[in-house]
Amino acid sequence: MGLSQPSCRFWTPLYVVNHGETGPIRCNRCKAYMCPFMQFIEGGRRYQCGFCNCINDVPPFFFQHLDHIGRRVDHYERPELSLGSYEYVATLDYCRNNKPPKPPAYIFMIDVSYRNINSGLVKLICDELKTLLDKLPREEQEESSAIRVGFVTYNKVLHFFNVKSSLAQPQMMVVSDVGEVFVPLLDGFLVNFQESRSVVINLLDQIPEMFADTNESETIFAPVIQAGMEALKAAECAGKLFIFHSSLPTAEAPGKLRNRDDKKLLNTDKEKTLFQPQVNSYEALARDCVANGCCVNLFLFPNQYVDVASMGLVTMYTGGTLYKYNNFQLDADSPQFLSDLRKDIEKKTGFDAIMRVRTSTGFRATDFFGAIYMNNTTDVEMAAVDCDKAVTVEFKHDDKLNEDSGALIQCAVLYTSISGQRRLRIHNIGLNCSSQLADVYKTCETDALINFFAKSAFKAILSQPLKMVREILVNQTAHMLACYRKNCASMSAVSQLILPDAMKVLPVYMNCLLKSCVLVGRPEIPTDERAYHRQLVMSMGVADTQLFFYPQLLPIHSLDLKSDAVPAAVRCSEERLSEGGAFLLANGLSMFLWLGVSTPPELIQGLFNVPSFAHISTEATSLPDLDNPFSKKLKSILEHIQSQKPYTMKLIIVKQREQPEMLFRQFLVEDKSIYGGASYVDFLCCVHKEICQLLS
Helix, strand or coil: CCCCCCCCCCCCCCCEECCHHHCCCECCCCCCECCCCCEEEHHHCEEECCCCCCEEECCHHHCCCECCCCCECCHHHCHHHHCCEEEEECCHHHCHHHCCCCCCEEEEEEECCHHHHHHCHHHHHHHHHHHHHHHCCCCCCCCCCCCEEEEEEECCCEEEEECCCCCCCCEEEEECCCCCCCCCCCCCCCEECCCCHHHHHHHHHHHHHHCCCCCCCCCCCHHHHHHHHHHHHHCCCCEEEEEEECCCCCCCCCCCCCCCCCHHHCCCCCHHHHHCCCCCHHHHHHHHHHHCCEEEEEEECCCCCCCHHHHCHHHHHCCCCEEECCCCCHHHHHHHHHHHHHHHHHCCEEEEEEEEEEECCCEEEEEEECCCEECCCCCEEEEEEECCCCCEEEEEECCCCCCCCCEEEEEEEEEECCCCCEEEEEEEEEECCCCCHHHHHHCCCHHHHHHHHHHHHHHHCCCCCHHHHHHHHHHHHHHHHHHHHHHCCCCCCCCCCCCCHHHCCHHHHHHHHHCCCCCCCCCCCCHHHHHHHHHHHHCCCHHHHHHHHCCEEEEHHHCCCCCCCCCCCCCCCHHHCCCCCEEEEECCCEEEEEECCCCCHHHHHHHHCCCCHHHCCCCCCCCCCCCCHHHHHHHHHHHHHHHCCCCCCEEEEEECCCCCHHHHHCCCCCCCCCCCCCCHHHHHHHHHHHHHHHHC
16 A cells, blocks of 8 residues: 555555554553654663653664664654554454454345335346446455445345355345344355356346335334344454335334424424434444444435434444435436445445544543444444544643643544454644634634534534524634634724634534524424434534535636636625526535526527527436537536535526525525524624623
């Protein structure tokens, strides 16, 4: 693997250090791993830990003399001494039961109830898997993937399939006792796709026909996850479950759910229950999945309430991803779903991961937010982690920090690679410290602040009334800005609102957070949609939350065809739109192309190959392939925006003054929301009033 600098995308190629059975060097006291912040002394025979300052002996295999400035002569050859991020190949001490791990497995679990068969969804999934299984992730130096695959279908019962390479036909085994799920076979269930290709392809051809005449509409759900976890446990490997499900699990089985979508609970103290799991068994199941390295990816295709808060819990705790396609239509929604499935199967993932964050004296990590599970206060457990997941860490400053040595943070992640190799990935960073409050405001990362406030608020709604959570967010905003006004800003009239340069966008982002569907309890907003957005944000990184809360709005009519430059984004407000313009809006989940009633005919012709505004169809979910500069440039922009985001954004064509425009206007976040949220200007006035009260 090649050398690279630390990246915001977690699973990037890094230098792998292999010290054989010697393992990584750790401080005897604080257990921090060796990093560039450690100082060698006594000719390289001992070193001083940068985190706790204690003196440690250097193991004999690591001994080398120092140069004239007290640095090891092999400084640049050892990534742990010169890079902020690096990896060790872990020793058996870091493996379960002191045994090398096996490569992970992917289990595909398909809901074959009446609706999924009748809609053509099952056939779509099976047809796509035939080509996708050739693209399972592999290590760069490997010719083929080490990941094994297995297949389960289900409705009220479970069907396991034996796809052993020596078989002429796949064999089905039915598990009807869903109260006490067991795995009916071991040999032949998890297989190497290349070896069992003909049997697997045969199975995927047969599944839609096998259940073509089904009338079964009731489904189970928790036993499906339990069965997948038991299969991975029996095979002694970590892995992912890909579950394709469409309805509320109402069949008699553990994890059975009822419809509890009660609008009367909105804006009451009991509203928080809508975001909590309906039954305790899902939390216990999530805990077992994490303990066994079982990550759950859930693809939901609901046309009514399915209780995302309960069904998505295991997905969130295990580091999985939840995809949701409301009222799925085969023709309109297949491209989006298939793109999401492809990206998820092909992405690099770390399995059975444990993360620990260490700090130098003076501050400490106190809380963690993300698609994670925590059994104690220090170990962050993830059945899987990939490049689209982020963990947000809250630090508490509880002692004096040294301005000379700064503050040090080390993040260590122990995980199993896709080839079955146990590895330790170490990230180190040194931060400057200052005793001047003005320096804190000057270097503030507002985008990171919003990510933190969003996650802490979305966690708080599980235990506190939404009204209280919203009030706390407003108060915190006012306190931060009042503190700046009082201690850092120059004297000015009280009526003047003063914002730090690095925090000028804080109020607009905070208002967007307050207007998000999660924190706004209105009967028009489906409960499942609120629970879905809450879960997505909990695992988002800084760049994704930035776009999610404040969408990108590009004036497409201003495209310069002679340049590679993208038009500068404009503010998300109706006053920025124009009847003669076309605008592209994207927030990471949705993408809109808004067209004014007076859009020039040549622009319409170039994009849609139709003569006028009236001829544009809003049914299309993609632009036609046209051989002209304008169409090619816009398609290039769409692809670029999409390539940077984990979810595939379905394109929605919106014509001015037509009904779908109401949906588009919800994303013009600087305006007053149709659900009652304040405009940016009104929120600024509210915050200014709070600041004045705090300073009076």
